[in-house]
Amino acid sequence: GQNIDQPTEMTATEGAIVQINCTYQTSGFNGLFWYQQHAGEAPTFLSYNVLDGLEEKGRFSSFLSRSKGYSYLLLKELQMKDSASYLCAVPSGTYKYIFGTGTRLKVLA
Amino acid sequence: DTGVSQDPRHKITKRGQNVTFRCDPISEHNRLYWYRQTLGQGPEFLTYFQNEAQLEKSRLLSDRFSAERPKGSFSTLEIQRTEQGDSAMYLCASRIGTSGPTDTQYFGPGTRLTVL
Numbered sequence: 508g509q510n511i512d513q514p515t516e517m518t519a520t521e522g523a524i525v526q527i528n529c530t531y532q533t534s535g536f537n538g539l540f541w542y543q544q545h546a547g548e549a550p551t552f553l554s555y556n557v558l559d560g561l562e563e564k565g566r567f568s569s570f571l572s573r574s575k576g577y578s579y580l581l582l583k584e585l586q587m588k589d590s591a592s593y594l595c596a597v598p599s600g601t602y603k604y605i606f607g608t609g610t611r612l613k614v615l616a
Numbered sequence: 617d618t619g620v621s622q623d624p625r626h627k628i629t630k631r632g633q634n635v636t637f638r639c640d641p642i643s644e645h646n647r648l649y650w651y652r653q654t655l656g657q658g659p660e661f662l663t664y665f666q667n668e669a670q671l672e673k674s675r676l677l678s679d680r681f682s683a684e685r686p687k688g689s690f691s692t693l694e695i696q697r698t699e700q701g702d703s704a705m706y707l708c709a710s711r712i713g714t715s716g717p718t719d720t721q722y723f724g725p726g727t728r729l730t731v732l
Binding site for chain 2: 511515540542547548549550551552555594596600601602603604605606607608609611
């Protein structure tokens with residue numbers, strides 16, 4: 508079956524680095540997406556990984572290991588505005604996407 | 617603004633009433649999705665359109681739910697005889713469809729439904 512696991516909540520301090528993990532099980536693999544979602548707002552695209560390794564985009568980086576069914580999102584130099592839910596998602600079949608429950612990140616001053 | 621738009625943003629209704637939501641995708645996107653999201657959960661797939669054809673529908677979508685995309689542009693999601701369990705955020709997303717499911721989806725702001 509298809510399954511995605513993420514921690515429910517994380518807390519970190521402004522200026523710190525935080526790593527949000529995601530493990531997945533899919534019958535086929537077509538890449539993995541990370542989205543950011545502020546409370547009451549729509550998810551916004553952060554990154555897409557299809558090959559193993561680290562992709563860096565400014566303060567945010569995303570890592571993928573296909574053999575381990577594992578990805579993480581790394582947020583550096585945390586800012587208060589990074590307080591949000593971070594959703595991991597994988598395509599499932601030809602059309603669908605499966606989302607994790609999201610990791611709610613609280614950044615403290 | 618050329619993003620995905622949804623209308624209304626908020627809807628409060630009484631149990632048993634019918635409601636209809638509208639989604640206008642990004643104009644060149646021919647793939648359109650509806651999702652439902654409840655508090656503390658990720659978006660849950662409801663249905664998918666490629667142009668005007670509804671190609672996949674979740675088994676979670678009861679016969680009270682129907683979606684259309686008559687001209688392959690905007691889409692509507694109707695819920696008949698609403699129940700309190702239908703209270704959720706209904707999200708629409710679109711993607712361009714040139715690279716299969718690896719294209720990025722862009723989400724609208726959602727319609728928050730409250731059933732009293």
